Amino acid sequence: MTHTEPRTGRAPSAITADAERTLASPVNSHNEWDPLEEVVVGRLDGATIPSDHPVVACNIPPWAARLQGLAAGLRYPRMLIEQAQEELDEFVSLLRSLGITVRRPDAVDHRKLFRTPDWSSRGFCNTCPRDSMIVIGDEIIETPMAWPCRYFETHSYRALLKDYFRRGARWTAAPKPQLTDELFEADYRPPAPDEPMRYITTEFEPVFDAADFVRAGRDLFVTRSNVTNRMGIEWLRRHLGPGYRIHEIESRCRTPMHIDTTFVPLAPGKVLVNPEHIDVDRLPSVLSSWDVLVAPEPDPIDERLLKITSMCGKWLSMNVLVLDDRRVIAERHHTGMLRALESWGFEPIPCDLLHYAPFGGSFHCATLDIRRRGTLETHCP
Secondary structure (H helix, E strand, O other), X not given: OOOOOOOOOOOHHHHHHHHHHHHXXXXXXXXXXXXXXXXXXXXXXXXXXXXOOHHHHOOOOHHHHHHHHHHOOOEOOHHHHHHHHHHHHHHHHHHHHOOOEEEOOOOOOOOOOEEOOOXXXXXXXXXXXXXXXXXXXXXXXXXXXXXXXXXXXXXXXXXXXXXXXXXXXEEEEOOOOOOOHHHEOOOOOOOOOOOOOOOOEOOOOOOOOHHHEEEEEOEEEEOOOOOOOHHHHHHHHHHHOOXXXXXXXXXXXXXXOOOOOOEEEEEOOEEEEOOOOOOHHHOOHHHOOOEEEEOOOOOOOOOHHHHHHOOOOHHHHHOOEEOOOOEEEEEOOOHHHHHHHHHOOOEEEEEOOHHHHHHOOOOOOOEEEEEEOOOOOEOXX
């Protein structure tokens, strides 16, 4: 029996090329510096003060934790929202003026109470997509976050995730954690400077925030933290397989949470490091050929209300967004960082986002790169 191909009037190679174009993923990001083409930016709508769970309180000073506990589950004050919203709008306008496609999550009511079989909580906000998702090549991975108030945070991004999936992206969700008491050390307190490092999370189940990882092609770098345990790191290592390597960055921070104020790749072979948290002599050997750029001391914040309400440390000056291997969006207030970037051969683009700190971050935290123009490469020997 002879099989005859249907007549199309076109060569098979042309048909194959059309199919590849049809299935080409809208998601493509391998590192922190390839030219940025599309990005998700978070929202402030419905932001709610996070719960007083110990995994939340352990990363802020005790006096602030007591105040935060009293206000947990209430809406953020309008004054804080309005200041941050004005700066966020400016940031989004800047990105669009530079030809970058900006996508946004749905606005949701984070004060709504939700439950699992083991606990109940209100939400937090969707200001920082960098925490709840990580993009590796053409795949978006939802992360198993350790804060109960962030349990359903990625639901506000589901419309975007479904759109990317229908257009060819891969979409994965890490195992949903139970977040029961077994995950958290009872009576935890941060270690003193002369004590061995310890963390509030146990190895009961895998948990990690995406913001504890940064990407450099086939090499990823991670900090163990109060929201990322070894099981979480191992889950991602096995999921990515032998084509990738994950290297741990040792941090001297006593209350670690997120790598992007500690270790920030800026370009091929160039990384920005926090001198308080990083011992340069103990960086992984795969970075031996890289230029290690030591971040300058951050400019002081004089605004009293911002100092009281910020969820972030002073090194938020490092939380920059790299647009390509030359241009970097950085906080206008931190003139020392702007000058340092210039001296290292970068073109800093000043922008205001100082009042986003009460909601969890700055330019890197507030974004998730969806598409950067580039391919998967090895940047570390």
